[in-house]
Amino acid sequence: MRAILSVSELPELQEEQRKQIHVLSPERVVTEADPAYHAYVLAQGVAPPDLSAAGLRVAFTPLHGVGHTSVLPALRARKIEVLPVERQCDPDGGRFSTVRSANPEAPESMTMAIQLAEETGADLVLATDPDADRLGACVRGRDGKFVPLDGNRLGVLMLDHVLANATIPANGWVLTTLVTTPLLATMAQARGLAVVDDLLVGFKHHAGMAAEHPERTVVFACEESHGYNRGDEIRDKDGSIAALLLAEAAALAKQRGETLLDVLDAVWCRFGYHREKTLNYMAPGLAGRQAIAALMQAWRTSPPAGFAGLTTRRFEDRLQPRHTGSPTRDLPGDVLSLELEGEGGKKCRLVLRPSGTEPKLKIYGLARSAPEIDRAALPVLVAQIDAVVEAVLADAHAQIEVMMRPWLGSAS
Numbered sequence: 001m002r003a004i005l006s007v008s009e010l011p012e013l014q015e016e017q018r019k020q021i022h023v024l025s026p027e028r029v030v031t032e033a034d035p036a037y038h039a040y041v042l043a044q045g046v047a048p049p050d051l052s053a054a055g056l057r058v059a060f061t062p063l064h065g066v067g068h069t070s071v072l073p074a075l076r077a078r079k080i081e082v083l084p085v086e087r088q089c090d091p092d093g094g095r096f097s098t099v100r101s102a103n104p105e106a107p108e109s110m111t112m113a114i115q116l117a118e119e120t121g122a123d124l125v126l127a128t129d130p131d132a133d134r135l136g137a138c139v140r141g142r143d144g145k146f147v148p149l150d151g152n153r154l155g156v157l158m159l160d161h162v163l164a165n166a167t168i169p170a171n172g173w174v175l176t177t178l179v180t181t182p183l184l185a186t187m188a189q190a191r192g193l194a195v196v197d198d199l200l201v202g203f204k205h206h207a208g209m210a211a212e213h214p215e216r217t218v219v220f221a222c223e224e225s226h227g228y229n230r231g232d233e234i235r236d237k238d239g240s241i242a243a244l245l246l247a248e249a250a251a252l253a254k255q256r257g258e259t260l261l262d263v264l265d266a267v268w269c270r271f272g273y274h275r276e277k278t279l280n281y282m283a284p285g286l287a288g289r290q291a292i293a294a295l296m297q298a299w300r301t302s303p304p305a306g307f308a309g310l311t312t313r314r315f316e317d318r319l320q321p322r323h324t325g326s327p328t329r330d331l332p333g334d335v336l337s338l339e340l341e342g343e344g345g346k347k348c349r350l351v352l353r354p355s356g357t358e359p360k361l362k363i364y365g366l367a368r369s370a371p372e373i374d375r376a377a378l379p380v381l382v383a384q385i386d387a388v389v390e391a392v393l394a395d396a397h398a399q400i401e402v403m404m405r406p407w408l409g410s411a412s
Contacts, residue, residue, distance in 0.1 A: 034069070041074045044230040044241045046166040047248035052079035054251035058124045059117035060243075061085040063102040063109060064092040065130030070240040075247050083120055085112050096130075104129050104136025105226050107148035114138060114146050124250045124260075128239035134226040135242035139250070139260045147261070152181035152276045154246060155222035157260055159184055160267055161249035162220055162230065163191050172219040175199065175206045178318075178337060179351050179364045180224045183274040186371075187267070193219060196326075200318065200333040201353065203227055207235035208328035224276065224364075269378060272371040275385045279393050281361040281400055283408060288359045291407030295361070295400060296352065299336055304399065308391035310340035310348060340392065345370075348392045363396055365389040 024033055058075060060082050062068045068089045075082045088098055096102045099109050104127040113125045117138075125138040125146060137154055138146040149157075159174065174188040177199045185197040194216070199205040206221045210232065221229040227237030230245065246260075253263055268274065283291050303315040318335040336352045351364040367388045369381045 037070065038073045038077070040231070040233060041070065041238070041240045041244060042077055045074075045078065045244045045248055046162055047078065047252060049077075050079045051248065051251040054080075054255045056124065056247065056251040056254050057081045057083065057117075057120065057122040058126055058247055058250075059083050059085065059113045059120065059122040060126045061088045061110065061113040062128050062132065063099060063104065063130055064088055064090060064094075064096050065102065065128060065132055067128030067130075067132035067239055067243075070132055071126070071128060071243045074240050074244045078244070078248065078251075080247055080251060083116055083122060085116055088112060102130050104134055105151065107136075107138065110136060110138055110148070117146065123254060124247065126243050126246065128243065132239040133237045135228065135239045135246065136226055137246055141261060142259075149260075150276070151222075151224045151226040152183070152274070153264060154226065154242070155220075155224075155228060156181065156183055156187070156267055156274075157249050157263060158228060158230075158242065158245040159187055159220045159222070160263060161245055161252070163187060165248075165252070166219070168193065168219060169217045171215060172217045173213075174219055175209055175221040177201050177205070177223045178335070179276075179278075179353070179366070180222055181274050181276050181366065182368065183267070183271060184220075184222060186271050188219070190271070196329065198329060200331060200335065201225070202356075203229070203235075203237045205328055205331070208331075209326070210235060212326060212328060224278070265375065265378060269373045269375055270371060272369045273373065273378065273381045273385050274366075274368040275382075275389050276364065276366045277389050277393060278365075279363040279397055280355075280358075281363060281397065281404075282359065283361060283404065284359040287408055291404040292354050292361050294407060295403050296334060296336065296354065298403065299352070303336075303338065306340060306342075307338075307348075307350060307395040307399070308342075308388070310342035310346060310388075310392060312338050313341045314339040346388050348388050350392055350396055352396075361400065363393060363400070365393045365396075367392075 068084055072082055103109055110125050110127045117125050127136040138148045141147040173194040176184050176197045185195045188195045196209055210218055218232055228242035229238050230241055250260055253260055300317050306312050316337040318333040322330040324330055334354055338350045340348045348367040353362045355362055367385050369385055
């Protein structure tokens with residue numbers, strides 16, 4: 001795959017690397033690269049080309065990045081009304097002066113877009129991060145207030161939309177990570193799709209699987225940290241494709257008199273309610289890195305017996321050799337995974353992973369109910385499963401705090 005750049009100067013590269021790069025002037029980017037990219041994004045959509053009858057209105061912010069150059073053309077090509085947050089379309093010299101963090105995972109990053117949506121009666125709020133490879137979103141709840149959706153639930157909505165409206169190729173597959181909701185795999189397998197759902201975090205691993213199997217078609221790829229893709233030409237997450245799929249899903253739901261929250265309820269009633277939550281244990285500085293490393297090693301040597309009344313039934317250390325036959329799936333990673341079970345059929349997966357970019361330990365809790373739920377019973381199950389995840393994460397956090405305190409305290 002050839003990269004298309006708009007810069008005139010390149011860093012020092014090997015000759016073979018240079019051969020893979022095609023340099024375009026800024027003018028040719030607009031006339032050659034952008035139209036081809038926009039056409040590719042639209043080709044990943046699965047809705048009718050004209051969605052104007054739905055009357056969907058979207059408030060969108062690129063968070064001082066480039067998303068408006070790709071998301072706006074895609075949604076407007078589907079005849080969806082898009083209202084950009086004009087102030088946040090300004091690159092702002094990289095200062096990001098209107099947000100504390102230009103991260104669409106954080107609902108507060110969409111404050112200005114939500115205000116615009118409330119003023120204009122928009123149905124959906126979308127945000128891309130500055131390089132437009134991740135997507136955040138808020139939808140109107142039943143009380144009319146905007147509700148942020150986490151990365152897992154956005155992925156479920158996109159995949160549901162794709163499975164309901166696309167022609168699914170016989171060679172298609174779905175790619176996710178070991179900390180992404182298992183609901184995606186369940187949905188895909190119900191349609192007869194092949195699934196890889198144990199990848200390490202990072203879309204380079206999705207790309208690695210695609211490179212291993214060029215004969216397969218990526219129906220959908222996802223990671224919980226708001227990264228999504230569809231198709232075989234872009235080997236990374238893509239916020240424009242994600243925005244298109246989610247807006248299409250919202251438009252079709254509105255035509256049926258539903259919201260995206262109604263769609264989620266229907267998916268949960270069929271496949272089981274799923275809840276995923278992530279905690280971040282901050283541990284800055286050298287002492288923090290040492291404390292995280294010591295904790296991971298201690299639990300590798302002697303895995304915890306359980307958390308919140310649930311017992312560890314299976315333990316996996318991703319630094320240990322694996323033998324799946326796939327070089328990508330067998331890559332080692334500093335990740336610990338525990339499958340927990342308790343009385344009454346309670347189950348939860350707990351995953352620990354040091355962040356690769358920030359001084360923190362990421363703690364993931366993932367739980368689910370049995371499938372085939374009566375809609376009237378859903379609220380009770382939601383409360384039960386949510387309580388399991390909260391209890392497991394709280395106990396894990398407390399145990400981590402006890403183990404790491406000596407390291408962090410000695411450095412203060």
